[in-house]
Amino acid sequence: MHILEVQGIQKRFGATEVLSDISFTMERGEALSIIGSSGSGKTTLLRCLNFLETPDAGRILVNGETLFDAADARKKRDREIRKKRLHFGLVFQSFNLFPQYTALENVKLAGQLLARERPDYQNHKSEVLSEIDAKAHALLKEMGLSNREQSYPFQLSGGQCQRVAIARALALEPDILCFDEPTSALDPELTGEVLRVIRELADRNTTMIIVTHEMAFARDVADRVIFMDEGRICEQGDPKEVFEHPREERTKQFLARYRQEA
Ligand SMILES: Nc1ncnc2c1ncn2[C@@H]1O[C@H](COP(=O)(O)OP(=O)(O)OP(=O)(O)O)[C@@H](O)[C@H]1O
Ligand SMILES: [Mg+2]
16 A cells, blocks of 8 residues: 555645646655755645645545545535644754754654544553653654753754754654755755755655755655656656656756756
């Protein structure tokens, strides 16, 4: 069974169609990178997958379960939306950490959100909370931040903030971890630091969607790449294959433009 199945997603803002008939599937353990020029709809697609935007048409299935169907969405108010969002962990370009909380508290908050959805939460609150605590320490350790647990976001570098944001997303135990240009706000050194962490996650078969302008990273780390252009998927496949031998004219143009700039 596919971990993710996206069928015919369409999204308009006013008269402008920003996503047209986007369909793709993902397997468990796969790292998928999404590439495309600015304004091609990458962020909008991630926002649709995270139920932050409502598509005008299409369906989204996770593990075979329909989480979104545009045909139903028009009829009813979705009370389960928070639960559905927990299937996806989202890491933004700008980290979006809570400034009033330490690194550790930011990660623990996510764990608490998840725990509240558990049926045994009220009866086993103290055990669950100590599990969350242990998990938050472990995740920050994994991100190389054990010695910064008590730091506030303003005391951390951009790369460190982004690693806290990744730990927080992982604390939600998402089926699919989504990154939207996780390094575009960072200088080259900090970019390397964050890309290393994402590469390690890929090596451990974390199911991920990575929207990125880091072409070398997409080529070397992702299992599959999707090229988007003007709201459509213009080409997808094995990254090494697509980067070496793009079939579509628009992919060729995009890669040529990128190579010129690099
Ligand atoms: N809330 C909104 N209201 C109206 N138009 C929007 C909204 N969000 C995005 N758009 C438009 O949708 C199109 C796609 O935007 P999107 O942010 O998805 O592109 P992107 O591929 O992520 O670009 P970038 O690489 O610059 O991040 C753009 O033309 C944008 O102006
Ligand atoms: Mg974007």
